[in-house]
Structure formats: structure tokens, C-alpha cells
Amino acid sequence: MSTLSPSSPTRDVVRRAPKVLLHDHLDGGLRPQTIIDLADEVGHELPANDAEALGRWFRESADSGSLVRYLETFDHTVAVMQTGAAITRVARECVEDLVADGVVYAEIRYAPEQHVEGGLTLDEVVAAVKDGFEQGVAAAEGRIVVRQLLTAMRHAARSMEIAQLSIAWRDRGVAGFDIAGAEAGFPPTRHLDAFEYLQRENSHFTIHAGEAFGLPSIWQALQWCGADRLGHGVRIIDDITVGEDGAVELGRLASYVRDKRIPLEMCPASNVQTGAADSIAEHPIGLLTRLRFRVTVNTDNRLMSGTSMTDEMTALVEAFGYGLRDLEWFTLNAMKSAFLPFDERLEIINGIIKPGYAVLA
Template sequence: MDGRIGTVTLPTKTQIRLAPKVVLHDHLDGGLRPTTIVELAREVGHTLPAEGAEALGRWFAESADSGSLERYLETFEHTVAVMQTRAGLVRVAREFVEDLVADGVVYAEVRYAPEQHVAQGLSLDEVVAAVQEGLEAGVAAAERPIVVRQLLTAMRHRARSMEIAQLAVEWRDRGVAGFDIAGAEAGYPPTRHLDAFEYLQRENSHFTIHAGEAFGLPSIWEAIQWCGADRLGHGVRIIDDIEVADDGSVKLGRLAAYVRDTRIPLEMCPSSNVQTGAATSIAEHPIGLLTKLRFRVTVNTDNRLMSRTTMTDEMAALVEAFGYGWEDLRWFTVNAMKSAFLPFDERLALIDEVIKPAYAELIAG
């Protein structure tokens, strides 16, 4: 694209990279550098499906392009395999922050499942400590200010969610902002982990739930009305509860109306959703209609390695598909910052002192 639609100048990718961005849905084990995977795999003796960083990067992207969430999730076997030592976790977390800074991110919540990183003898507590050490090292070395928090994820097909929820509460004043569950939705409803969510609510703790990605409205309904999710991870299938008539008029079902009325944030990941078959293309992604209807939409990367993406790429793709301008990108960014699992005064400071002033300059040209 040439940066223009008619007489309206649109943000370019170079400009977008410099704009402050907020990411709420970004998996630590989905954002490794291919070179790091190759080097760590050599150290731990793990066999990779491709030789060399360039070929490995292609393999991840091609495998993730299958249109199946289950196949998409299989790629994580190789990233998780090289994240089983303290040194490996520290390195991955530090580089994760470095890549976020290069992408213009000013606030990030980084999620991963501690239970997947204990195969070589680390305790759950040691896993969280190693990741925190790496994140803090990345923040300390950053050329521009960035705030990064952990989200501890439990796997929905396993039975350790209470243990991980307790771990999140234990670490919440030491870098952990909240809790999440992830994994294949079909056959593993969030209500299987109801005791963990009830515990988190009693502890006044924040949590998000992967829901409405590969499975439909029942998953979203359970996540909100049974489990009490603060945010929805993806939530793209809420579109199934919205009717658009031939004349363009829109009618929201009860669940969609509730989600919009109560401002429940949707952690939308456009490129990832196309890869897993939740959307057919960026241009046809429900984010367009949901944004028009003013749901609490946020833009995220999900897994930067598998989708070969960045926050800059995601926003640039939306600009190209929908003609969004700086006001729209600011709206997505403020939405995300409002929805962060960070104390209100800290959220407000980032919005008023960092995000809005930067976008004001960009809008002014």
C-alpha cells in the first residue's frame, strides 16, 4: 500500500513501529527467536524439525498455517522443549522484552504455563523466578521505558489449575499480574477449572480465559457467566451472536450485548485467528464489525514466532484491510491499557503521560 486511501493519509508501517503499543495476549513460548531455539536445542540435545534458524522459522510459520488450532498448538513442542532450564528461561524472557521494545511496546503482559517447564527438575516457583529475572533484565537494559508483567497459564486439559492459581496469587506483588487458562477448547470447558476461578475471585485476583477461538458461544458464555473472566482471550466467536441484515442493520444477541454493555475486553489476535481458521482473512476478520460496534477490542500478536508477526505488523494489517487511521490505532491502544491487569493509577499514568501525548503528535502530523 502507498499509505493513502483517496485523500486520506494512512499510517505507514515505519510510523506505526514508533507509536506506543500495548499487548495483552502474547505467549512467551510462542515468541522465541529461531536463532535462540537452534542454540538452546543444541545445548539440551533436542532434535528440531529443520536445520538452521531461517529454515526453522519457515517451518514454524508453515506448520501454523494449517487452519487447525490443534496443529497450531503442536508447534509449541519444540519451543517448550528448549525452555526447561533456568538459563534458557532467563534468556528467552530477556530477549522477549528486547523484541517488544524494538516493536514500540510500552506495556506488555506475557503469558506462559509454568507446568510445561518442569521436565528437567525445576519447581513451579523456580520457573516463575527465572522468567521474572529475564524480564527484569530486559526492562533494565531497554533504551526506552517499558512495563512488563507475567500472566501464569494453566492448561485446560490438565488438572493443575488450582496449583497455578495459587502460584499467581503468591507472585502477584512480584511481577505476576494475573492468571489464564489455555489449550484446545473443544472437550475442555472452562468450568472444569471452576474451583480455581472461585479461589482467584476470593483473592481479588485478575484472570483471563482463552474462549471463543476455536469453539463457539458456549465457551464464551461459560468463561463469563460461570467463571467470571475479566477478559476473553480471543473471543472472536462472539460474532456468532450478532446478526447483520441485508440492509446493514445489526442485532446483538443476549450474550453479545452483555459483553459489549459490560465492556469485557476482547484480546483479538487477527493473524493468529486466520492461521487457526477462526477467520478466513484479515479483511473478513470479525474485528472490523466488532470495532465498528464499539466492543472493547484490543489488538494482540498471540504468538509472534508462529505467526511471523509483531504488534506493528498486526496494526499495519488492520490499516490496510480497514483503512484505520491514527485515531483508530490510539483507540485500540487505550482500550488495551484500560484493560490491563495493572493498578488503576499506573494504567492512567501510561495513558495520560505516554500513549495520548505520542498519538497526539502523530495525529497532528
């Protein structure tokens, strides 16, 4: 139970609260009807042709306790995102859905290399996403700021190429770099040249680490690769011991992560689906929040998890009794950790987030 606020905000209050999203996959957030429309255009066969049934199929397939099977659901979303028009539509709708959910700043990640099967170049993929984001922001009349994170796949050999792409586009809507995919057998050090290049270019990057694999993955991401943030990072809990008397002892790595204020991009609903946590109530986010790690709350894949930022935060309110001040703390953590220039972060914090929570309180 949080000690910050005794009140429990309703779902409607949570929806109206300003939110910041750092970990969300573009190809994991499509609307089911959009998948059906785009699949019809390219002749891709789907497991269901009704929007409600298809959405249910994605959630049930992802709700398997296996990260490998979870990732298989992306075969269908990626298949319908192979043209510029399709990618732009998905990107525009992503922004529309986030605005409706009260998100005021978002970094949306995707792997450009997965969208070139139809003949697009990597640059054309990034440009298509940029167009969609700009259309969505314009329609929202500037109520949201959105940036791209370009992702390389751990099992592939294009990380340097994608890192260079992120630098080429960093003044045109790309905020940073990421690697994703199955952790086991594909350590982040396989891409050390890309991370060293990004460091020399004074660029930002996050690394999926500590989700399906444990402390060695986190240690490599930080101490070998120099990650600014940890994608998930939930397994840092393995370096924390809670005694029978309630006393908490942090290991060297956990202490380092907390002391250095390294942001944890936590995705509770997704972690339960992939087996990284048994339930929301048992998710390490509760202890990590109590210990004041730099915790942020995220959606990961809104389609596969059937989730939103409102859903994620409401679930935490219900599981841990969090109040508005706790939700504001998560939001400020995320905004402070965004790959956005300092003055722009400060403007959103002081001009949007704090006033927004003050009104709700």
C-alpha cells in the same frame, strides 16, 4: 472503513506508535536462532538447523487452519525452555523484541507446569521469567512495563495449583491468571474451583474462550467463571446478525459483552492461521470495532504467526483503512483493560500513549 480518521499511517509510523500487548505467549515468541542454540545445548532435534528455515517451518506448520496442529509447534519451543538460564534468556529477548516494536506495556503469558521436566520447581520457573523480564526492562531503561500471566492448561488438573502460584507472586511481577489449550471437550467450568479462589483473592484472570469453540465457551467463561477478559473471543460474532439492509442485531450474550465493556483480546493473524477467520479483511474485528466493543489488538504467538504488533496493526490499516486515531483507540482499550493498578494505567495513558500519538499526528 473507519470514520475516525481519513489518513492511513505508514508502517514506519505504526512501528513508532506506542503499543500495548495483552495476549502474547512466551513460548510462542522465541527467536529461531535462540531455539537452535538452546536445542544444541540439550540435544533436542529440530526440523531445521538454519534460523531462516526454522522460522519458515514454524510459520508453515502453524498456517494449517487447525488449532490442534498449531499447538503442536510448541513441542519444540517448550522442549528448549526447561532450565532457568534458557527461560531467562527467552524472557529477556522477548522484552528486547517488544521494545524494538514500540510496545510500552505487555502482559506475557505462559504455563509454568510445562517447564518443569528438567527438574525446576514452579517457583523457579516464575523466578527465571522474572529475572529475564527485569534484565530486558533494565536494558531498555524503563521504556516498557512487563508483567507475567500464569497459565494453566485446560486438559490438565493443576489449575488450582497455578492459581495459587499466581497469588503467591502477584506482588512480584505476576499480574494475573489464564487458562489455555484446546477448547473443545475442555470447558472452563472444569476449573471452576480455581476461578472461585481467584475471585475470593480479589485477583484478575482472563480465559481463552471463543477461539476454536463458540458461544457456549464464552458464556461459561463469563457467567460461570467470572473472567475479566476474553482471550480471543472472536466467536462472539456468532451472536450478531447483519441483515441484507445492513441493520445489525445483537443477541443477549453479545449485548452483555459490549454493555459490560468486557475486553476482547483479539489476535487477527493467529485467527486466520487457525481458521477462526478466513482473512484479515473478513476478520470479525472490523464489525466489532465498528460496533464499539472493547477491542484490543494482540500477537498471540509471534514466532508461529511470523508477526509483531506493527505487523498486526499495519494489516488492519491496509484491510480497513484505519488511521492513527483508530490505532490509538485500540491501544487505549488495551491499557484500560490491563491487569495493572489504576493509577499505573493512568500514568502510562497520560504520560506515554496519548503524548506519543499526539507527536505522530
